[in-house]
Amino acid sequence: MNRRIAIPAVALALLAVVVVFTRGFGLVDREDGGLVLYGNVDVRQVDLAFRVGGRIASIVPEEGMAVRAGQAIATLDTGPLGDALAAADAQLGVVQAELAKVRAGSRPQEIAQAEARAAEARAGLARASEDFARRSELVKTGAVSRQAFDATAAQYRAAQAQVRAAEEAVSLARAGARREDRDAAAAQAAAAAAQRDNARTSLADATLRAPNDGTVLTRVREPGAIVQPGETVLTLTIDRPMRLRGYVGARDLSRISPGMKVDVRTDGNPRTYRGRISQISPTAEFTPKTVQTEDLRADLVYRVRVLIDDPDQGLRQGQPVTISVPQARPRADT
Numbered sequence: 001m002n003r004r005i006a007i008p009a010v011a012l013a014l015l016a017v018v019v020v021f022t023r024g025f026g027l028v029d030r031e032d033g034g035l036v037l038y039g040n041v042d043v044r045q046v047d048l049a050f051r052v053g054g055r056i057a058s059i060v061p062e063e064g065m066a067v068r069a070g071q072a073i074a075t076l077d078t079g080p081l082g083d084a085l086a087a088a089d090a091q092l093g094v095v096q097a098e099l100a101k102v103r104a105g106s107r108p109q110e111i112a113q114a115e116a117r118a119a120e121a122r123a124g125l126a127r128a129s130e131d132f133a134r135r136s137e138l139v140k141t142g143a144v145s146r147q148a149f150d151a152t153a154a155q156y157r158a159a160q161a162q163v164r165a166a167e168e169a170v171s172l173a174r175a176g177a178r179r180e181d182r183d184a185a186a187a188q189a190a191a192a193a194a195q196r197d198n199a200r201t202s203l204a205d206a207t208l209r210a211p212n213d214g215t216v217l218t219r220v221r222e223p224g225a226i227v228q229p230g231e232t233v234l235t236l237t238i239d240r241p242m243r244l245r246g247y248v249g250a251r252d253l254s255r256i257s258p259g260m261k262v263d264v265r266t267d268g269n270p271r272t273y274r275g276r277i278s279q280i281s282p283t284a285e286f287t288p289k290t291v292q293t294e295d296l297r298a299d300l301v302y303r304v305r306v307l308i309d310d311p312d313q314g315l316r317q318g319q320p321v322t323i324s325v326p327q328a329r330p331r332a333d334t
Contacts, residue, residue: 004238007188010117018282021283028093028193034324034325034326034327034328035248035252035255035256035324035325035328036308036322036323036324036325037246037247037248037304037322037323037324037325038051038083038245038246038247038321038322039244039245039246039247039304039306039319039320039321039323040318040319040320040321040322041242041243041244041245041315041316041317041318041319041321042243042244042315042317043145043237043317043318044237044238044239044243045217045235045236045237045238045317046211046212046214046235046236046238047072047220047232047234047235048073048074048208048210048211048232048233048234048235048236049208049227049229049230049231049232049233050074050076050205050208050227050229050230050231051202051205051229051230052076052081052205052206052229053226053227053228053229053231054073054076054077054080054081054206054227055076055077055224055226055227056075056076056077056078056221056222056223056225056226056233057077057078057223057227058074058075058222058223059073059074059077059219059221059222059223059233059234060073061073061075061216061234062216062219063216063217063218063219064215064216065169065215065216066213066214066215066216067210067211067213067214067215067216067236068210068213069211069212069213070210071208071209072207072208072209072319073208073209073210073216073234074207074208074234075206075208076206076207076227077206078203078206081199081202081203081206082200082203084199084203085196085199085200085202085203087199088192088195088196088198089196089199091192091195091196092189092192092195092196094192095185095188095191095192096189096192098185098188098189099182099185099186099188099189101184102181102185103182103185106173106174108173110173111170111173111174114166114169114170114172114173115170116168116295117166117169117181118163118166118169118170120166121159121161121162121163121166121167122166124159124162124163125159125160125162125163126151127159128155128156128158128159128160129156129159130258131152131155131156132152132153132155132156135148135149135152135183136149139310150299153204181261199272208234210231210236212236212238212240213238213240214236214237214238214239214240215236215237215239215241216234216235216236216237217235217236217237218234218235219233220232220233220234220235221233237287237317239311239315239317240311241306241307241311242279242308242310242311243305243306243307243308244264244305244307244308244321244323245274245303245305245306246287246303246304246306246321247301247302247303248280248301248302248304249300249301250284250300250301250302251331252328252331253280253302254328254329254331255325255328255329255331256277256280256325256328256329257277257280258277258278258279258280259276259277260276260277260325260327260328261274261275261276261325261326261327262274262275262276262277262306262323262324262325262326263275263323263324263326264308264321264322264323264324265307265321265324266314266315266319266320266324269314271312271314273308273310273311273315273330273331274308274309274310274327275302275306275307275308275309275311275323276306276307276309277305277306277325278305278306278307279304279305280303280304281302281303281304281305283303284300284301284302285300285301285303285304304323306323308318
């Protein structure tokens with residue numbers, strides 16, 4: 001009798017163990033009010049480089065040192081860049097002086113000089129006119145040769161042309177530069193100012209600053225090296241904000257949503273970190289090429305982004321983490 005009772009009892013105990021460890025092969029699901037995800041601390045790195053080329057004068061941080069956003073961490077030799085800025089400043093001064101000259105127009109002395117030349121030309125025209133009138137009568141009587149008269153007529157016409165030219169010069173002196181000349185001078189001044197600003201920017205770019213808070217991972221180059229624009233000098237790891245990347249299965253996707261609070265643990269660290277879900281990927285990953293059955297749909301996973309509220313040095317980039325979502329909704333099995 002005892003044996004008949006013991007055998008069913010042992011069978012029931014074994015069945016209970018199987019249910020616990022296999023979750024009833026999908027027929028029995030334990031609801032503990034939460035959801036556990038697994039992932040890693042995101043690896044976020046940035047390669048830092050100068051926007052201009054030159055010889056490295058100094059690199060401040062060593063590998064492993066923490067830096068703050070905006071901190072100067074490396075510099076180039078500024079001698080050539082300073083010379084380029086001085087030359088640009090000088091060129092800007094030249095074109096600005098030319099622009100001021102064009103806008104100011106002729107000086108009073110220049111106008112007076114042009115008027116004096118016009119008066120001289122008119123006096124020459126008066127003499128040529130008298131000679132032409134006198135020889136016009138003499139050529140009729142033969143007192144003056146035809147050749148001499150033609151020379152006098154040519155001188156008269158030349159004097160008339162000289163007067164017209166002198167009077168136009170006076171008009172130009174009074175009117176000043178044309179609008180097109182003023183516009184051209186202004187454009188040249190603007191181009192010189194842009195070149196000067198570019199030289200200033202290049203000089204400022206000789207100082208490399210940290211774009212974010214972080215830790216120097218590697219020093220790729222050392223002081224004294226000649227680098228080209230865009231050549232990596234330092235590699236910086238960005239640890240603020242601290243981001244985690246986990247994955248949730250398709251069956252549990254409806255249980256979580258952005259904004260939910262999470263608890264994060266790591267191996268060997270007794271501390272529990274607090275955070276929140278910031279994003280759930282709208283697309284599935286590890287998706288089979290053709291999804292036709294429910295078994296294949298169960299293989300879909302979605303990336304979950306978590307932001308840590310209180311990170312410290314205990315969390316390292318790439319470190320495996322366990323993410324608990326205590327507020328996860330119950331699974332709605334169908």
